Amino acid sequence: MSLSRRPLSLVLAGSLLAMSGMAQAEEPAEVRFSSPAWPGVTVKTELASILLEALGYEPRAEELGSTITYQALNQDELDVFLAAWLPAQQGMYDTATDEGSLVDLGNNVEGARLGFAVPTYVYEAGLTSAEQLDDPEFADQLERTIYSIEVGSGMSDTLNGAVEADTYGLGDWTLSETSTPGMLSAVDSAIDREEWIVFAAWTPHWMNIEHDVRYLDDTQDMWGPDGGRSDVKTLVTTRFAEANPNATRLLDQLSFTADQQSAMIRGFSFEEREPDAVALEWLREHPARVEAFLEGVTTRDGEPAWPAVQQALEIPDA
Incomplete structure (x- = not known):
């Protein structure tokens, strides 16, 4: 089975409807990423973590291989994986998604x-x-x-x-x-x-x-x-998507071109800079993309996301 992209509106319909017209309930703070020792996902996970932290979440990442990652996601020991390469990982992906415990948020790299x-x-x-x-x-x-x-x-x-x-x-x-x-x-x-x-x-x-x-x-x-040509999927657990509709919306909207991610990989792997420095530089150089990532997203306590992130990370106007 190859799980097609499931629109966020369907996955989270109940949660989003409940939030309509009232203050958003505060979501769980912890967001657990798997970040294999690959330069692309290392920087991308750091970038997502910087944004989540600015919104009031507490992200953390574990360096795990892809096989263990899929097992941990199915057992609710992790929340998010930003490097589901398909078709290279198709067998692991199909086995994991057949369990019904994962939500595929779609491709996060165009042109892989x-x-x-x-x-x-x-x-x-x-x-x-x-x-x-x-x-x-x-x-x-x-x-x-x-x-x-x-x-x-x-x-x-x-x-x-x-x-x-x-x-x-x-x-x-x-x-x-x-x-x-x-x-x-x-x-x-x-x-x-x-x-x-x-x-x-x-x-x-x-x-x-x-x-x-x-x-x-x-x-x-x-x-x-x-x-x-490949897809690089963002996967979250069903439990996480239901409990964290706001954080999930951000992750759903997080995407890059292959050239953009290649540039980040160059900064980290070729220039040997720290991944958080590379990620923060990219965010500051692409304010319009950051604002798009944050469309419809709030801080964990319900405030508009873009002004909070812009101030916290010193990002210029889009």
């Missing part, structure tokens, strides 16, 4: 994608689709080698499956699997020398800012439906 990438000079030389990888004209220049990240990662599993199945004629290709830093070091070196290289890439990530690269068309959907 997995796929093969090459330097732009390679793309402009004619290699634009994965279908062309086995063409001797291109395969020889690439030395029939694909650079990738850690063995055991989802991307590694996808690539190994493609080699085994001879997808795109990759059956006789070599996978150079090291780590994300190791792979990107090889990309750096190749680009510096204007050499040919093909590697496993994804967005959002700072690699898309620091490197001039293009993604190859994935006509066989090797990386997933629609050529590897």
